Amino acid sequence: MKIFRKLIKFAVLAALIALIVSRLRNRATEQDQDEDEGDFAWPPINLNDSSDSIDTPLTEPTDGSPLEPRQWVTCDDSGNCPASHPIKAKDSSGLYHVPGGNAYERTIPDRCYSTVDDAEADSYRPAQR
Secondary structure (H helix, E strand, O other), rough: HHHHHHHHHHHHHHHHHHHHHHHHHHHHHHHHHHHHHOOOOOEEEEEEEOOOOOOOOOOOOOOOOOOOOOOOOOOOOOOOOOOOOOOEEEOOOEEEEOOOOOOOOOOOOOOOEEOOHHHHHHHEEEOOO
């Protein structure tokens, strides 16, 4: 019976400590959020200011590539790279395949590169075989 009473006292004490800790954490996060909102004063956006306009409009590519110049092309509908860009790169594996490699013929590339250096510059690794 004494052990049962001690267990109940211990459980009540643990519950009170947990309640106090959770309240303190909530109060601390609310204060952090309030402080974060006032840290930065964002400048107003002036939509009528045309001094920063770009003379040449950029068009969004349809193949998901970035707007900057790139060193790769996409493959044709049958999955073949053009003769000018024979290196096949696969996004899911992060590997590139060179002509004559074991998996070169069966690889359907996401990107085609003209040189190995261009593929490695885009963080692709060479295939093992």
